[in-house]
Amino acid sequence: MTDADKKLRDSQMILGLEEEVAPATLPDEGLDLRVAPRKEPQTPGEWIKDNLFSGPVNSIITIALTLFILWFGSKVLHYVFASADWTILKVNFRSYMTGRWPLEELWRVWLGTYAIALLAGLSRGISVIPFVFSRRRLVVLGLVAAAALLVELYVVTTLFTHALVAGLILTIVLGIYLGRRFRDVIPRRAVLIAWIAAYPALILLLRVGGPNERLWSGFMVNLIVATLAIFASFPIGVLLALGRRSTMPAIRYFCVGVIEIIRGAPLYTLLIFGVFVLPLMLPPQISKPPNIVLAVIMITAFSAVYVAEIVRGGLQGIPEGQYEAARALGLPYRKMIRLVILPQALRATIPAMISHFISLFKDTSLLATIAILELLRQARRASAALGFAGRSMEALLPAALLFWIVAFSMARWSQRLEKRLGVGER
Amino acid sequence: MATAVTATKPPPWRDVRVLRVAGQILFLLIVLVVVRELWLNLEFNLRRIGVELGFGFLDRRAGFGITEGIEYSPNDTYREALFVGFVNTLRIAIPGIVAATLIGLFVGVGRLSPNWLLRKLSLVYVEILRNTPVLMVIVILFVGVILPLPPIGGGFSIPNTLYLSNRGMALTTVRPTGGFLPWILFLALAFAAAAFVWRWRTRVNERTGEPHHRVLYAVPAFLAVAVIGAALTGPLRLDVAGLGERGFNYEGGFNLTAQYAAVFLGLVLYTSAFIAEIIRGSIQAVSKGQKEAAEALGLTPFQQLRFVVLPQAMRVAIPPLNSQYLNLTKNSTLGVIIGYADLANVAKTAINQSGGASYQIVLILVGTFLVLSLTISFFMNLLNRAVTRKGAAR
Numbered sequence: 066m067t068d069a070d071k072k073l074r075d076s077q078m079i080l081g082l083e084e085e086v087a088p089a090t091l092p093d094e095g096l097d098l099r100v101a102p103r104k105e106p107q108t109p110g111e112w113i114k115d116n117l118f119s120g121p122v123n124s125i126i127t128i129a130l131t132l133f134i135l136w137f138g139s140k141v142l143h144y145v146f147a148s149a150d151w152t153i154l155k156v157n158f159r160s161y162m163t164g165r166w167p168l169e170e171l172w173r174v175w176l177g178t179y180a181i182a183l184l185a186g187l188s189r190g191i192s193v194i195p196f197v198f199s200r201r202r203l204v205v206l207g208l209v210a211a212a213a214l215l216v217e218l219y220v221v222t223t224l225f226t227h228a229l230v231a232g233l234i235l236t237i238v239l240g241i242y243l244g245r246r247f248r249d250v251i252p253r254r255a256v257l258i259a260w261i262a263a264y265p266a267l268i269l270l271l272r273v274g275g276p277n278e279r280l281w282s283g284f285m286v287n288l289i290v291a292t293l294a295i296f297a298s299f300p301i302g303v304l305l306a307l308g309r310r311s312t313m314p315a316i317r318y319f320c321v322g323v324i325e326i327i328r329g330a331p332l333y334t335l336l337i338f339g340v341f342v343l344p345l346m347l348p349p350q351i352s353k354p355p356n357i358v359l360a361v362i363m364i365t366a367f368s369a370v371y372v373a374e375i376v377r378g379g380l381q382g383i384p385e386g387q388y389e390a391a392r393a394l395g396l397p398y399r400k401m402i403r404l405v406i407l408p409q410a411l412r413a414t415i416p417a418m419i420s421h422f423i424s425l426f427k428d429t430s431l432l433a434t435i436a437i438l439e440l441l442r443q444a445r446r447a448s449a450a451l452g453f454a455g456r457s458m459e460a461l462l463p464a465a466l467l468f469w470i471v472a473f474s475m476a477r478w479s480q481r482l483e484k485r486l487g488v489g490e491r
Numbered sequence: 492m493a494t495a496v497t498a499t500k501p502p503p504w505r506d507v508r509v510l511r512v513a514g515q516i517l518f519l520l521i522v523l524v525v526v527r528e529l530w531l532n533l534e535f536n537l538r539r540i541g542v543e544l545g546f547g548f549l550d551r552r553a554g555f556g557i558t559e560g561i562e563y564s565p566n567d568t569y570r571e572a573l574f575v576g577f578v579n580t581l582r583i584a585i586p587g588i589v590a591a592t593l594i595g596l597f598v599g600v601g602r603l604s605p606n607w608l609l610r611k612l613s614l615v616y617v618e619i620l621r622n623t624p625v626l627m628v629i630v631i632l633f634v635g636v637i638l639p640l641p642p643i644g645g646g647f648s649i650p651n652t653l654y655l656s657n658r659g660m661a662l663t664t665v666r667p668t669g670g671f672l673p674w675i676l677f678l679a680l681a682f683a684a685a686a687f688v689w690r691w692r693t694r695v696n697e698r699t700g701e702p703h704h705r706v707l708y709a710v711p712a713f714l715a716v717a718v719i720g721a722a723l724t725g726p727l728r729l730d731v732a733g734l735g736e737r738g739f740n741y742e743g744g745f746n747l748t749a750q751y752a753a754v755f756l757g758l759v760l761y762t763s764a765f766i767a768e769i770i771r772g773s774i775q776a777v778s779k780g781q782k783e784a785a786e787a788l789g790l791t792p793f794q795q796l797r798f799v800v801l802p803q804a805m806r807v808a809i810p811p812l813n814s815q816y817l818n819l820t821k822n823s824t825l826g827v828i829i830g831y832a833d834l835a836n837v838a839k840t841a842i843n844q845s846g847g848a849s850y851q852i853v854l855i856l857v858g859t860f861l862v863l864s865l866t867i868s869f870f871m872n873l874l875n876r877a878v879t880r881k882g883a884a885r
Contacts, residue, residue, distance in 0.1 A: 334853065345532070348532055
């Protein structure tokens with residue numbers, strides 16, 4: 066890859082243009098493309114002709130779609146601002162987020178959120194990737210912020226909660242500031258370790274002295290179960306992947322069997338197994354664990370085999386020469402894997418891993434089928450309340466939007482990361 | 492001499508070959524001990540709560556109703572109940588795969604359209620569906636689209652032909668009669684006749700160069716034999732749809748419940764978004780020169796897509812498509828959230844009803860889905876081989 070290419074890629078990243086960039090916008094210094102005739106910049110009229118009315122078929126499509134968008138858009142706007150009654154969201158917002166978590170223990174959740182916000186701000190602050198304020202990005206950010214503010218003002222009712230939300234934003238800003246300020250003092254590794262340590266700390270904060278697992282509910286559960294499962298399944302998945310490529314038949318067949326059986330079964334079946342069969346496999350003196358614990362175990366198992374397949378893909382991408390070189394250096398198996406093979410293999414799997422994580426996060430909605438009060442189930446419960454007959458959509462859509470926002474932003478972030486890492490290019 | 496040999500041969504506890512074998516034996520022993528422990532616990536616990544261990548429960552009376560699918564009554568056995576569930580799973584999976592592929596193909600091509608509006612709209616479609624949990628999609632479609640349809644009695648209907656309401660759909664259809672089996676023979680004959688005519692036209696075309704019109708000749712040939720056969724055997728009868736006596740349900744015809752519609756639509760829309768991305772990716776993987784060459788040959792845009800780009804894109808697309816088909820099949824279990832009686836839902840009811848025949852039913856479930864997955868993969872592999880061979884021959 067030439068420098069010019071790199072520059073082009075950076076500029077695309079900065080502009081937030083994930084898609085095709087017309088050759089006309091290429092920087093022309095040192096590029097072979099110079100020989101191509103340069104396009105004159107298009108006038109809006111030309112753009113419309115090229116992109117919307119380039120032929121009879123195209124024109125028909127454009128007109129039909131415009132009509133459709135106008136019709137559908139007006140329906141949506143009418144629904145959102147006129148016919149829908151969002152009281153159900155206002156009344157239930159806390160139960161969407163934390164469900165049956167007792168009010169007097171809510172400080173644990175807030176404290177955890179603040180800690181994560183500070184860490185997130187810090188990591189952004191010490192990161193060397195500059196934040197570029199392109200116009201398009203500013204517009205999008207402004208719109209999102211305005212919408213978020215509108216929702217916050219509608220949903221949050223007490224002054225104290227308003228203050229907490231404002232404090233959360235300030236904490237992120239503080240984190241960014243601190244990170245910038247002490248960029249050279251804080252080692253990046255320390256932040257990484259803090260992230261890894263934050264997770265068990267958060268669970269301890271919520272659990273020790275706090276409400277028991279049966280009261281855990283709401284969106285909180287989706288987030289916790291998804292992260293817990295991905296963290297727990299990662300080492301298991303790596304071991305399974307290595308086992309699948311082992312030269313020892315007993316280990317290889319065992320791993321292949323485990324991976325294929327779990328991968329062939331739908332997650333819902335695994336959850337049924339977890340709820341109905343797994344407790345019976347425990348020694349009789351142990352009482353039945355709460356459903357959420359069983360669910361985490363099964364989702365971890367489910368996730369581990371997918372992680373294993375992703376890691377296997379990464380391992381297969383490592384040329385044989387790397388193994389040979391490591392052996393030639395006299396590295397024993399464990400050192401070879403840890404120092405030479407895994408670092409390269411795992412780097413190549415980052416995008417696939419993130420998209421697996423996104424789908425795992427979405428799959429946490431399946432907990433609703435085994436009577437865990439996660440977001441989807443909370444939304445359905447809310448709409449079953451007597452006062453809100455016929456308001457189910459108002460209960461469901463915000464929940465869907467919440468899932469969507471998290472999944473979509475992760476997907477976007479992963480696309481950027483993928484470009485920055487240049488996976489498949491090095 | 493002998494001393495030199497013993498010096499280079501390490502003692503057994505440091506000999507790699509010995510260690511490998513010992514390590515594997517140890518590993519297997521550990522696995523065995525753990526599995527045995529789990530099994531003993533299971534056996535003990537099941538005995539304690541008084542549940543039989545074998546599969547004898549399959550022949551007992553199930554005692555619960557299933558509102559969906561092939562004929563079944565609560566007096567039938569567990570075996571039959573599970574089979575009804577299995578058929579319901581297939582009823583979602585097979586048409587679902589076809590429909591999701593068609594929509595996905597359409598949207599995926601739309602993502603690459605020269606029309607800016609279509610491109611962006613396809614992108615919005617994909618991004619909305621891809622980032623929402625499929626369970627949420629199913630619930631929203633059920634609550635927001637299917638249930639608000641007018642109730643039975645009202646709603647859209649063509650008397651004795653088609654009824655649509657929030658109770659589902661009823662459509663007048665044809666059913667096989669006793670004459671159906673002999674008719675299959677006629678169908679085979681019709682197929683043979685059509686193949687013969689097809690060959691004949693191909694030869695005519697090769698010999699004389701006049702247009703072959705193979706389809707124009709072969710289809711009537713097929714129809715002629717098939718219709719004559721039908722007249723002789725009477726293989727089908729009309730099954731007229733209509734309202735039940737008290738107007739609370741549909742009777743006769745081909746019935747789809749509201750639950751089926753929601754699960755089917757939800758899975759199809761959700762999966763089609765992923766398929767669209769696969770299609771887009773694999774079309775983009777076809778090198779640009781191919782399309783330019785096709786254009787230079789004077790093919791129309793449709794011909795370029797149909798004869799040059801798609802056949803090559805297929806090769807890239809088949810493995811990821813396979814995994815989407817498997818996902819769709821596995822996700823059909825999510826109908827449980829709105830009470831669609833698929834295999835997993837029936838299995839869950841059966842576990843509760845049978846008083847705890849849990850591990851047996853879970854084994855049946857996992858086994859069935861393994862077989863389903865392997866079957867789909869088998870067909871996709873066949874397709875894959877066909878596509879790649881075609882490419883290699885050219």
